[in-house]
Structure formats: C-alpha cells, structure tokens
Amino acid sequence: MRAVTSSEPGRTSKPARGASLNRAARREATQQKLVTPLCLSVEESAAAIGIGRTRMWDLVRSGRIPAVRINHRVLIRMDDLERFIDSLAPIEPKVP
Secondary structure: OOEEOOOOOOOOOOOOOOOOOHHHHHHHHOOOOOOOOOOOEHHHHHHHOOOOOOHHHHHHHOOOOOOOOEEEEEEEEHHHHHHHHHOOOOOOOOOO
C-alpha cells in the first residue's frame, strides 16, 4: 500500500481508514508462500484447478462446491476444493 505524501517534507499521511491489502497484494503474498491459505476466492479457486471464473461460480451456486461468505467475500475452503476434485470420475481411456 502506498502512502500519500503530504505537503510537509518528510511527512506522509496514513492510509485511508479501513484500508486493507488489495486483491493483487493478497494474491502476490499467497504466490510468494508468505502464508498458507485455508481458503481461496472464487477467482483464485478457478485458476487453481484450471477452469474459468464463470464455471466456478456455477459450481458454487449449484452447491457442488461449498463456499463461505466472510463480509463481502465468497471463499472456498481448500479442503472442499480438493474433495470436489477427488469426487470427479476419471476419464476412461479409449480402446482402439
């Protein structure tokens, strides 16, 4: 987060009240393994399993992947995401 420089030299103002890490900063922290996430956003979950955001939202809305809401964020537990992947049927090889 970038502090805004005030008119006085050598002095900076504080970030806005209630300011928190933005999505890009959270994603960067996760990618750098500074924290081990327990949950991922819908967008991050979609990227983790290689599907689109719209398809992931469809899975959440249908209840196939459980999600939780914390304030305004919808999050998917890593365990639930892994459980969903494990529940999928494997592709049968084609026999010539």
